[in-house]
Amino acid sequence: MNLIQRIHLLPQVLQDLIAEYNVEHRPKMFFVLREILILYDHSLRMKYVFMDLYTQVRYKGWKECVSCSDLVDPEHEYVFYIMGERNVCCSDWCKYDAEWSARKQWKAAIRNAAIRNAEINTGPDNEKSGV
Numbered sequence: 001m002n003l004i005q006r007i008h009l010l011p012q013v014l015q016d017l018i019a020e021y022n023v024e025h026r027p028k029m030f031f032v033l034r035e036i037l038i039l040y041d042h043s044l045r046m047k048y049v050f051m052d053l054y055t056q057v058r059y060k061g062w063k064e065c066v067s068c069s070d071l072v073d074p075e076h077e078y079v080f081y082i083m084g085e086r087n088v089c090c091s092d093w094c095k096y097d098a099e100w101s102a103r104k105q106w107k108a109a110i111r112n113a114a115i116r117n118a119e120i121n122t123g124p125d126n127e128k129s130g131v
């Protein structure tokens with residue numbers, strides 16, 4: 001028999017008296033408990049901030065893979081350049097994947113620019129003037 005079961009065996013007057021000592025029923029305790037809860041929530045969030053700072057300090061000089069976002073050891077990195085920008089990858093596969101994605105985006109940008117230029121050159125104003 002646990003404490004709650006024993007309390008329920010007592011007369012109602014005594015049960016009410018015991019219930020008055022519940023900390024959540026005290027008028028100012030609600031605000032104190034809410035503050036503790038907020039601080040606890042804040043500490044949980046700060047834990048992730050400190051973990052991120054720890055990672056930055058521990059792996060200083062390490063870059064993030066542009067493809068899979070893993071940390072890359074500077075001694076075992078795969079490097080490629082696109083538009084003069086240095087990109088670092090963790091493996092041969094990530095390098096291939098990142099290069100393929102970048103080239104695909106570059107081709108789409110060129111194609112969209114060509115379509116925009118064609119629309120500008122053959123717009124409604126040019127048709128009316130006969131140019």
Ligand SMILES: [Zn+2]
Nearest residue numbers: 065068090094
């Ligand atoms: Zn990678």
